[in-house]
Amino acid sequence: MPTIDMSGTTALVTGATSGIGRAVAVGLAQRGAHVLLAGRDRGRGEAAVRAIREAGGTADFLRADLRDEASARELARSAEALGGAVDVLVNAAGVFPFGPTESHGEADFDAVYAVNVKAPFFLVAALVPAMAERGRGAVVNVGTMVAEFGAPGMALYGSSKAALNLLTKAWAAEYGPRGVRVNAVNPGPTRTEGTAPMGEQLDRLAALAPAGRPATAEEIASAVVYLAGDAASFVHGAVLPVDGGRTAA
Template sequence: MATTLSGRTGLVTGGIGRATAAALAARGATVVIAGRDAERGAQAVRQIEQAGGTAFFVAADLGDERSARALAVRAAELAGPVDILVNSAGVFPFGPTEKTDEETFEQVYALNVKVPYFLVAELAPGMAARGHGAIVNVTTMVAEIGMAGMGLYGSSKAAMVLLTKSWAAEFGPSGVRVNAVSPGPTRTEGTAAMGSSLGELAATAPAGRAAGPEEIAAAIAFLAGDEASFVHGAVVPVDGGRTAV
């Protein structure tokens, strides 16, 4: 097992979190995985432990400041001060603007923007006080390109693009690097409901296929590690070349 992240603790929320947690643990980090599904969480922990890593699962229904701060506190209780935060959890309903109700709007911005904001608010000051840390936000290619029916999701992730840059300016001088990964179409349990449309969307990019979650996780792990020590405020596209066309 690689040890480039040995002695560090990472907190990973949902989304591509399972593959990300495995990637961080494979590099020696102790990982806290947060999610709603306890069975899936237990499976992720077993997978990491069987590979020789250390992981914990915290059942968390994230949606507001209280839940975000409580998760951050619990992660530190289980594994020690958090050195790496990966904001991967997200919800992505697609559809026409005129058919979006207020409840859906609030849910998207609560999980995609509010929760990461208050996780950073809770954890980044401690990282800064210790003089080191890495935060990686997971955005999306539709945060930067207009696509019909994806305005709500894309706009919430566009907010995270700006927050990534703002937090880099705010916490970078104290040794905390803040960056983002912008995935293209990726095959996960969450995107399975998209069916063939995911592959059709992916086919428009040079790679001509959807990504596997481990391909996104590899970029996240790079940004979390010392190999990216001079990378601050970057939004790294991992989208099969969609930014090239």
């Protein structure tokens, strides 16, 4: 069985300065990848890079505020200039405002779709054709369990990630025949810096699943790392629930 040894590969992880994205970056670095951590907060990004390097890994930080095609393509150019050919792309950046549909204005709508849909779309457009030319590569998109079922207050966030799930399958069909695997992970409630303000609401939401508790960022990251590596060599177009069983129950 193939092992997850990613020595000699370069991985770009968006949203990598905290939470799931940071845990993914750490996991990929532990397996030998040169990890490029992209995010808005330079202080947190450089701290994450230092931690990876101190643990023996290879990492660099790229500041990126993903909001449109231009910013996505600029990040792709910067990643290739710094790390060479990008072998793995992890679209972990995301914004998740909750609330009734009527509470969101056009600015909210545009901001959510810009980060959750537009940025991954144009990062794939910028980086994956070169992967296909080389005949190898992997993309892992990070979604959410509420892309799979209706939930009050989740219309905007859930619909954006549902779009990303469909893109995952479309890209698998488009690029899979040329050696690029595209898959997604749908996390359930996860305890991170971003979900800390939810407080007990996170625990109540997690209690609805068989696991009965929130995930750690590392538990979600382990699934992403699996899909990024050769151990998942025959996995194409999958949307893997890592939600404590919520969508199965």
